[in-house]
Amino acid sequence: MVSRKLKIINESGLQMQPAGSLCREAMKFNSFITLEFNGVKANAKSVLSVLGACVGPGDEIELSCEGEDENEALEHLSGVIESGFKIPQVQ
Numbered sequence: 001m002v003s004r005k006l007k008i009i010n011e012s013g014l015q016m017q018p019a020g021s022l023c024r025e026a027m028k029f030n031s032f033i034t035l036e037f038n039g040v041k042a043n044a045k046s047v048l049s050v051l052g053a054c055v056g057p058g059d060e061i062e063l064s065c066e067g068e069d070e071n072e073a074l075e076h077l078s079g080v081i082e083s084g085f086k087i088p089q090v091q
Contacts, residue, residue, distance in 0.1 A: 002074045003064040010084040013056035016047075018085040023047050025080050025087065031067030033077065044077070 010018055026033045026044040033044040035053060037060075042053040044063070055061055063081070065073040080087060 001064060001066040002070050003062055004074060004078055005060055005062050006078060006081045007060050008055055008057055008081065011057055013059060014050055014053065016051070019047050019050040021085045021087055022050060022077070022080065025077060026073070029065070029067070029069050029073035029076075031065045031070045031073045033066075033073055034064050036062045036064070 008014060012018060014022065023045055034041050035044050035050065035055075036042070037053045037055045040053045042049040044050060053061075061081075063074065063077060065071075065077070067073075
């Protein structure tokens with residue numbers, strides 16, 4: 001298992017659109033991926049779970065990945081979060 005603490009820098013925190021973006025990106029990996037905030041663990045592949053964590057702008061989360069592609073998942077999802085959820089569009 002690998003994990004990293006990350007600060008949410010976008011203006012809306014993990015509301016519907018960024019939560020959906022995070023979940024879509026997390027589902028690309030086989031690893032079990034969670035985020036933790038204020039003692040609440042959320043399944044990063046479930047929009048409702050992520051929304052239920054009530055993460056706001058400026059909050060710090062811990063992102064954890066466990067599985068065969070855990071390192072790739074952590075690097076990719078950390079990049080997504082650190083970019084403010086600006087995910088490149090595939091042409």
